[in-house]
Amino acid sequence: MIPALFVFGYLAIVLYIGVFAFRRSKAREGAEDYFLAGRSLGPYVFLFSLFGTNMTAFSILGSSGHAFNNGVVTYGLMASCSALIIPLTIFLVGTRLWALGKRFGFMTPVQMFRDRWECSHIGTVIFVVQAALLVPYIIIGVMGGGTTLNAISGGKVPYWFGGALVAMVVMCYVFFGGMRGTAWVNTFQTILFLCFGAIAVIVIGSGMGGFKNAIEALRSSPSTAALLSRERISPLFFFSYSFIPLSSIAFPHIAIFCLTARKMEQFKRTVVFYPICILMLWLPCCFLGVVANRMTDVPQIQQKIEARRTLAAQGSQLSPGERDSLRSKMSADDVLLLLLDRYAPLWLAGLLGAGIMAAVMASDSQILALSTMFAEDVFAFYEGKARFGEAVQVHTGRIFVVLVTIVAYAIALKAPQSIFELAVQYAFSGYAALAPLLIAALFWKRSTKWGALASTVWTAAAVIAVAVFQGLVPAPAPGPPIVTWSVAGIDVLSRTPGGTAVLGFMPVVPMTVMSVLLIVVVSLLTAGPSGSTIVRYFPSKSEIKAA
Amino acid sequence: MRRMLLATSVLALFLLHQDVWFWRTPDPLLFGFLPIALSYHALFSVAAALLMWALVKYSWPSHLDMPEAAQAHGRRDAAANSNTIEDALETGGPINKEDRT
Numbered sequence: 001m002i003p004a005l006f007v008f009g010y011l012a013i014v015l016y017i018g019v020f021a022f023r024r025s026k027a028r029e030g031a032e033d034y035f036l037a038g039r040s041l042g043p044y045v046f047l048f049s050l051f052g053t054n055m056t057a058f059s060i061l062g063s064s065g066h067a068f069n070n071g072v073v074t075y076g077l078m079a080s081c082s083a084l085i086i087p088l089t090i091f092l093v094g095t096r097l098w099a100l101g102k103r104f105g106f107m108t109p110v111q112m113f114r115d116r117w118e119c120s121h122i123g124t125v126i127f128v129v130q131a132a133l134l135v136p137y138i139i140i141g142v143m144g145g146g147t148t149l150n151a152i153s154g155g156k157v158p159y160w161f162g163g164a165l166v167a168m169v170v171m172c173y174v175f176f177g178g179m180r181g182t183a184w185v186n187t188f189q190t191i192l193f194l195c196f197g198a199i200a201v202i203v204i205g206s207g208m209g210g211f212k213n214a215i216e217a218l219r220s221s222p223s224t225a226a227l228l229s230r231e232r233i234s235p236l237f238f239f240s241y242s243f244i245p246l247s248s249i250a251f252p253h254i255a256i257f258c259l260t261a262r263k264m265e266q267f268k269r270t271v272v273f274y275p276i277c278i279l280m281l282w283l284p285c286c287f288l289g290v291v292a293n294r295m296t297d298v299p300q301i302q303q304k305i306e307a308r309r310t311l312a313a314q315g316s317q318l319s320p321g322e323r324d325s326l327r328s329k330m331s332a333d334d335v336l337l338l339l340l341d342r343y344a345p346l347w348l349a350g351l352l353g354a355g356i357m358a359a360v361m362a363s364d365s366q367i368l369a370l371s372t373m374f375a376e377d378v379f380a381f382y383e384g385k386a387r388f389g390e391a392v393q394v395h396t397g398r399i400f401v402v403l404v405t406i407v408a409y410a411i412a413l414k415a416p417q418s419i420f421e422l423a424v425q426y427a428f429s430g431y432a433a434l435a436p437l438l439i440a441a442l443f444w445k446r447s448t449k450w451g452a453l454a455s456t457v458w459t460a461a462a463v464i465a466v467a468v469f470q471g472l473v474p475a476p477a478p479g480p481p482i483v484t485w486s487v488a489g490i491d492v493l494s495r496t497p498g499g500t501a502v503l504g505f506m507p508v509v510p511m512t513v514m515s516v517l518l519i520v521v522v523s524l525l526t527a528g529p530s531g532s533t534i535v536r537y538f539p540s541k542s543e544i545k546a547a
Numbered sequence: 548m549r550r551m552l553l554a555t556s557v558l559a560l561f562l563l564h565q566d567v568w569f570w571r572t573p574d575p576l577l578f579g580f581l582p583i584a585l586s587y588h589a590l591f592s593v594a595a596a597l598l599m600w601a602l603v604k605y606s607w608p609s610h611l612d613m614p615e616a617a618q619a620h621g622r623r624d625a626a627a628n629s630n631t632i633e634d635a636l637e638t639g640g641p642i643n644k645e646d647r648t
Contacts, residue, residue: 072573072584080588081564084595088557091602099611119648211580219573228573228582235567242564264612268603275595283589287581449648 004153006350007357010192011169014185014361018173021181031380034178034394035107035372041260045187047270050257051277052186052193054086054248056141056362060193060285060355061148065332067289069308071227074289077241079282083275085245089435091271093249094258096442098267100537101259109255109438110377116441116537117449118529120381125453127377129460130252130434133427134366138404141363142167142412148360151337152353163412166357170364171405174371175398179260182364189358194277196355197284199348200340204288207343211287214294223309224293240506247431250438253369285336292335300338304330315477323477363408371400425499426463429508433459433515440519445534451523455515462511466500469493553606560598564591 032038041049056062067074097112106112110130114123145166146159153162173181205211218224226232248254261267295301307329315323336356340349375397379385385393437455440447469484473495476482481494481501494501502510528534535543569583577586 072582075585076564076566076588076591080591080595083592084557084560084564084598087595087599088602091599095608095611122648215573215576215580215582225573228584229569229571230584231571235565235570239565242561264609268607271603272596272599275592275599279589279592283585283592287585 002346003350003353004149004157006347007149007152007353010354010357011165014188015169015172017184017188018177018181021173021177021184024180031375031385031390031393031397032105032107033180034397035368035375036101036256036260037178037180037183039102039260040262041183041266042262043266043269045183046261046266047273047277048190049183049186050090050254050270051274052190052358053253053257053362053365055190055193055281055359056137056144059281060196060359061144061333061336063282064285064289064292064336065334067286068292068304068332068335069330070232071229072286072290073230073233073238075282075286076230077233077238078244079278079286081242082245082248083278085242086248086278087271087274089246089249090258090267090274093438093442094255095264095267097255097258097438098261098264100442104536107256107259108373108376109252110373111381113437113441113452114381116529116533117447117452118533119449119452122449122453122456123377123381126434126437126456127373129430129456131370131373132460133430133463134252134370135408136427137366138363138370138408139411139415141170141361141366142405142408144360145170145357146412148337148353148357151334152350152356160413163409166361167405167409167412170361170367171402174364174368175401178397179368182368183260185364189361190277192358193355194280196352196358197281199355200288200336200344200352201284203348203352204291204339204343208291208294211291214291217294218290227290227293234504236504237501237506240509243432243506243508243512244428245432246435246512247428250431250435251369252373253365255438256369256372257365288339289332289335292332292339295339295342298338298342301335304332304335312478316479318477320474323475327475367401367404367408370404371397374400426467429466429506429511430459430463432508433462433511436512436516436519440523444523445538446523446528447519448523448526448528450526451519451521454518454522458515458518459511462507462514466507469500470495475499549605553602556598556601560591560594563594564588 030038063074063078066078097106097109100106100112104112104115106115110123110127113126114120142163146161146163149157149162149166150159157165173185177184208214215228219228230238249258258267292301293305296305307326311318311323311326311330315326318326337353340352344352375393379393379396384396434456437452440451473482473484475497476495478497481491481496483491483494485491485493490503491501492503500507566587569587573582573584575583577583581589
């Protein structure tokens with residue numbers, strides 16, 4: 001229970017930061033101040049809060065759990081490609097979004113799309129798809145709060161209460177503090193969970209008597225040796241994963257966050273230090289996840305290893321239901337908590353638990369982004385702002401924050417977590433496939449609203465198709481996939497133990513490639529925006545000099 | 548020339564991410580405990596940071612950073628593109644939604 005008290009203390013600090021931000025911004029009640037912190041964030045707050053916004057519960061708990069079951073491949077699969085692609089997209093796309101936001105007053109990507117492609121209802125379609133892909137994230141965040149608090153307190157804090165408490169704290173600081181409160185809280189959280197990685201490695205490493213023996217033991221056992229290399233993953237699957245980080249800049253909360261910087265200079269530190277932040281957080285979590293396989297004296301870890309062994313050895317003879325049951329038993333998102341419980345003194349486990357909670361509470365910026373999108377792309381666009389004024393628009397945004405939190409909490413209480421974990425997987429692929437929209441709008445004069453619509457509709461249809469396919473064809477046991485469609489001896493569509501494969505790639509690859517093709521081909525076949533719009537978005541060098 | 552060099556570096560680093568040459572072995576272990584698949588990608592992250600530094604240093608899009616006056620001018624331009632100029636000026640939003648799809 002002592003670690004849980006530290007977490008309660010942490011939640012109180014977070015709440016105070018949010019209220020402090022509210023008092024700071026009380027004199028400025030405008031929409032731009034509430035939703036974008038008045039476009040005034042400084043370099044360090046911008047770096048840490050943008051990084052914190054991008055990191056979710058998965059970055060600490062999920063990455064170590066994935067590494068526990070899949071080995072060292074987790075870092076290369078999810079972290080190092082993000083270390084290259086995310087800062088690159090911030091450099092190329094984020095800076096341009098910021099400049100357009102500053103110049104034309106945009107507060108959401110949909111506002112920019114509507115103006116850039118001279119459209120209105122197509123913008124609404126993009127809004128709907130973006131919002132639908134964002135909602136599972138918010139629900140997962142509420143669920144993560146409940147399960148983490150439950151685990152940290154040793155089961156003394158019930159799931160419903162933990163979820164309610166975390167949701168309430170997040171709702172309060174987003175409601176009062178808006179973007180400023182969210183950014184300050186994210187900065188505090190990021191510093192906390194970046195420290196977490198280093199401290200956890202030192203504490204657990206010294207508790208285990210060093211890592212050399214643990215790695216040697218893992219290498220000498222046939223059942224764990226494969227965890228130290230990537231032999232169980234195909235290079236095509238590994239390559240597919242490098243498309244996933246494209247989703248980052250297409251997430252509305254990240255794109256909106258790019259509009260909050262005071263100056264473009266603020267992007268410089270973020271672009272350079274982002275890969276280092278990834279390294280500091282993900283490397284310890286992945287490594288500790290792998291090493292946890294040596295902790296066979298911890299009963300919960302032993303159960304997970306047993307479930308994994310059974311699934312690998314007898315999976316093909318089991319029913320889909322039995323396989324799902326084993327998969328849920330080998331789910332290892334709590335291995336870091338178990339390691340801390342085993343090796344860290346109580347007070348340190350409490351502090352580290354607060355670090356974990358910091359990563360779990362990432363739903364704040366998503367709730368705020370959804371509220372900003374609703375207030376700007378729907379309420380203001382459909383005359384609400386013109387009719388009722390800016391103050392009412394901000395109140396509407398705040399009420400939306402409360403409603404979204406209540407609905408997310410209600411769903412989190414009823415629905416099984418696995419459904420939303422899957423939905424989040426689809427969301428990554430979906431947003432990666434929406435990234436070409438941003439790139440086309442910012443870099444390609446000839447792109448049109450019809451190209452954007454084709455790409456958006458394709459993305460929505462593909463996400464639904466993958467979900468339906470995985471619902472109809474149960475996941476096979478570890479080993480060869482179930483081929484459901486092959487042409488001339490080539491496996492076109494397969495159901496793999498972890499998801500779906502199209503020509504051996506993850507669905508994100510064909511989804512993104514087709515999205516690019518559609519936006520290019522349809523744009524070339526349809527009429528583009530007027531010349532005046534093109535001139536505003538792509539001024540000549542002489543016009544820039546004159547400005 | 549400089550841009551070409553930086554673009555090539557980005558592409559080269561992306562290709563270096565697909566390190567099939569260390570696929571089936573944990574060796575060599577960095578510091579005696581870090582398998583090569585982890586240490587290689589940790590170094591890859593550091594290389595990514597260095598490349599980002601080079602991009603920021605040599606290819607920073609400073610032309611996007613327009614002075615305040617030009618930004619205000621841009622908002623006026625955007626507003627002029629709207630059919631309800633007063634609303635758009637007030638909101639800073641350039642949306643002209645009538646007669647649009």
